[in-house]
Amino acid sequence: MLSREENDLLTRVGRGTPAGNFLRRYWQPVAVAAELNDKPIKRVRILGEDLVLYRGQDGGYGLVEERCPHRGASLAYGKIEGDNIRCVYHGWLFSPLGKCLEQPAEPDDSSFKDRVKHPGYRVEKLAGLLYAYLGPEPAPLLPRYDVLARNDGVRKIKVHPVLDCNWLQPMENSVDPTHTTYLHFGGTGKPIHGDVKKAVDKHDFEAFEHGIMKKRYVKNGGGQLALVNAHPLVFPNMLRQCHGREHYIQYRVPLDDTHTAFIQVYFTESKDGAMVDQPDDPPLEYLPPYKSDDGVHRMDKVIAQDYMAWETAGAIYDRTREQLGAADRGIILYRKLLKEQIDKVAAGKDPIGVIRNPEVNRLIRFETVTDSARGD
Ligand code: FES
Ligand SMILES: [Fe+2]
Known part of the structure; x- marks a missing residue:
């Protein structure tokens, strides 16, 4: 649970607000x-x-x-x-x-x-x-994340409908892995109630130089925990996902306090690692709305299910009324890191993940681990 002041601090993005100043550093x-x-x-x-x-x-x-x-x-x-x-x-x-x-x-x-x-x-x-x-000079480098800058595969862009909610709602979902079993598996008719603890035996969240690495483990036949999935939340507002050879970034860009753009860039590695000539503009797809004009969400697609969960919490979710449990520790860690970065910016320092070294920026790779199970 947050106080009203803490909720405002993390969610408001306009000029001169603490989170607005922080987000303008990227x-x-x-x-x-x-x-x-x-x-x-x-x-x-x-x-x-x-x-x-x-x-x-x-x-x-x-x-x-x-x-x-x-x-x-x-x-x-x-x-x-x-x-x-x-x-x-x-x-x-x-x-x-x-x-x-x-x-x-x-x-x-x-x-x-x-x-x-x-x-x-x-x-x-x-x-x-x-x-x-939109931040103060000198501007840092535009990060060349692997999905954006690799050439050994093909890229595409998907633009989803604008989210009618604050940016922090989709971002907190990026460190909320237990929703997958209910919201998404439930939507496809796979087992839900009672299976969430079995589906993943352990989740870990580790702060690293670009944000938070999320890890999932399951018990193998010998009862040992085996890492089956690892991918990061990249500060401040990206989820870097992977499924097999397909890697992608989800951007959740605050348009204002109550609207958020949702853009995905996909990169699919060549099977043989071959380089591919890249077009100036990758193929582009605009996705249709996930809800009807009267606000009823479709529930037959993973992203539509996420839109339902994020938008129905309110234009700016009132976190003075939430009740977080042990399974929500990823969200608590994200808020803690956000608060630390906001403080750093207020003290005139660069926040996490800001890049100024061209050598580092040649290609920024993320070490992801993926199995066949979908998760976000
Ligand atoms: S030049 Fe007069 S309003 Fe723009
Ligand atoms: Fe989801």
């Missing part, structure tokens, strides 16, 4: 790059900020606050000129990072434009996604 995916192929300007919302993402005529990207700082018109209607974007109301021109470059109606010798501050953020492309960095 690159976050804001769009699929291919979405800008036909229309080069897209509105995006992230961490409670309304922004305009655009592709410049030179192929670079800009990300600026949507509302023009002059008189408030939307830059989503802007005109792209080279790298820059021009507001169509009175013609102010902005660089990709929000520097005001021109104000056509002002006197030629005016220095007004140099005093205009308009929020703008760095954007980089990797594995077909556009990532933004």
Whole structure:
């Protein structure tokens, strides 16, 4: 159980909030790059900020606050000129990072434009996604996680419907392995009640340099515990999963306090380890809604079952009313680490998993273990 203050501390993501400051220390995916192929300007919302993402005529990207700082018109209607974007109301021109470059109606010798501050953020492309960095300079490196940067296999992207709930609900589920036996196995008609302790004899949660490694053991014939599954929650808002040769990242990106984007990047290793020429933009799939317009969830798919559990806890789950047991120790560890990282950021330090060393960032591999059983 958390106090109201603790719940607010971990869930609120807007500018200037403690968790918002913490989350802004990491690159976050804001769009699929291919979405800008036909229309080069897209509105995006992230961490409670309304922004305009655009592709410049030179192929670079800009990300600026949507509302023009002059008189408030939307830059989503802007005109792209080279790298820059021009507001169509009175013609102010902005660089990709929000520097005001021109104000056509002002006197030629005016220095007004140099005093205009308009929020703008760095954007980089990797594995077909556009990532933004909304934190203070110097920006860390965009992490080259294995799923995003390996070339000995093929990649694809799945974009799920926006979750109508706070980001922490799907993230806490990533360290909640006992739900699998009930929520998911129950949905497929496999045994449920009474089997949860047998299905997995032991769960372990170990903090490591990128987050929390989740481990599952079962007793083998000789009564020894054997490791059958290990995969990490990667800070701050990723689950790094695997099934056989298929590896994937689930991103849970806070759009604001009560909406969360859910994006998956899959990487399937070649059988023989052969390198594969990678397309600029991996194949992309948009998933249809998991609930009807009146809010009734489908329960016939694993992800739909998860959506039900995450969204029905409330727009921001009220953790002053929860009752955690021994099986929930992964959630307790995650909250403890989150709180420590929020404190670190408040003290001006880099939180866990922020990468600044290019050598380390050549390829960041996660040591996962997988069996045939599905789990998340
Ligand atoms: S409102 Fe954008 S230039 Fe005036
Ligand atoms: Fe699940």
